[in-house]
Amino acid sequence: MILLRRLLGDVLRRQRQRQGRTLREVSSSARVSLGYLSEVERGQKEASSELLSAICDALDVRMSELMREVSDELALAELAQSAAATPREPVPTPVRPMLGSVSVTGVPPERVTIKAPAEAVDVVAA
Secondary structure: OOOHHHHHHHHHHHHHHHOOOOHHHHHHHHOOOHHHHHHHHOOOOOOOHHHHHHHHHHHOOOHHHHHHHHHHHHHHHHHHHHHHHOOOOOOOOOOOOOOOOOOOOOOOOOEEEEEEOOEEEEEEOO
16 A cells, blocks of 8 residues: 555655755754654654744755655656566567678768667668
8 A cells, every 4th residue: 555644755755855954954944743753754653844944944845846756756656566466477579680881882971771670760871
């Protein structure tokens, strides 16, 4: 099960750490107890919108940016969860023909197309 509070806490922690700030500094700026902020970052407490606003202000991060990052994390977690729930057969690697070196002499400097199975290779004479 994906917990939104855990994703939100992870993103808040990363934002704080990117700035090189301590929990104590951010909790003081946000006027939130150090213990409560720690619990929010560890995904143990659900933060209210007022609390999130205060933390975002203390981190100088827009709440919309925070939520966008949380949304991206949620999308990845959902994809991983659905991939794990529905095992699929491996997709075969397509077999592509290998072309060796080709030397062309005496060709006017115009575009030459060499057709290979299932694909075309464009060669420009120098």
